Amino acid sequence: MSAVLRRVRSLSAAEMRLLFRNKTAVFSAFVLPLGMVGLLAGVKIDGGQLSTNAFVMTSLLGFVLLAAVYYNLVTTYVSRREELVLKRLRAGELTDREILAGVAAPAIVVAVLQCLVAAVAGAAWLGLPVPVNLVLLLVAVLGGTVVFVLLAAASAAFTRTAEMAQVTTLPVLMACLLGSGVVLPLTELPEPVADVLRVLPLTPVVDLMRLGWSGTVGVEAPAGFTGVLAPSLAPLGLLAVWLVLGTLAVKRWFRWEPRR
DSSP states (O other): OHHHHHHHHHHHHHHHHHHHHOHHHHIIIIIHHHHHHHHHHTOOOOBTTBOHHHHHHHHHHHHHIIIIIIIHHHHHHHHHHHTTHHHHHHTSSOOHHHHHHHHHHHHHHHHHHHHHHHHHHHHHHSOOOOOSOHHHHHHHHHHHHHHHHHHHHHHHTTOSSSTTHHHHTHHHHHHHHHHSSSSSOGGGSOHHHHHHHTTSTTHHHHHHHHHHHHSOSSSSOOOOTTTTHHHHHHHHHHHHHHHHHHHHHHHHHOOSSOOO
């Protein structure tokens, strides 16, 4: 185990240095989420039992996963593949899982730090209360991070160049932004439409964040620490399904050598 951690840590450190040399990646990772705060801060949303500030904060956390994890990692995986970095790494001691984890580690660290900063700043600036179930909130952030790491690796298989990531990531980005309760609460949509949108990969993550922080997704009255456990079962199950689907997709389609 120590040898595995040492190899992954070494690769992660190299990737972190490369990340901070890439101005576009740094912009996507740090500036875009901050811009989202300004975009959502003045918005008044009818989230039912969910306050506007709680809606804004959890929407920001969801956006962090899309920008800092999913989009950035698609470009990173594709760049490393086209530069033959992944192929060379496979010839060494690193296993496939260690390579994927090592390359993803900087994006994961950035995303988690962004979520922590946003949560602290949001609590102070927006006057949000202490999360009703911090464990559930952490499960949402960490589980969502893993899901979008897997989706990024799967999307990289269909992306010929790093520049093409702007196109190939668009379906997932737009679907999650518009259909996962990030921009518009699902409570404002017709129930049949909302039921379909709940299967998107970001929807269970956002629902768990809102249950963990405010005790409600906007439909029922806010609940306490134990009261959110029952309504969290459905999004937890859906999150687990996406973890399985993402893993299978990576095993089936991920490419280690350049596309021809």
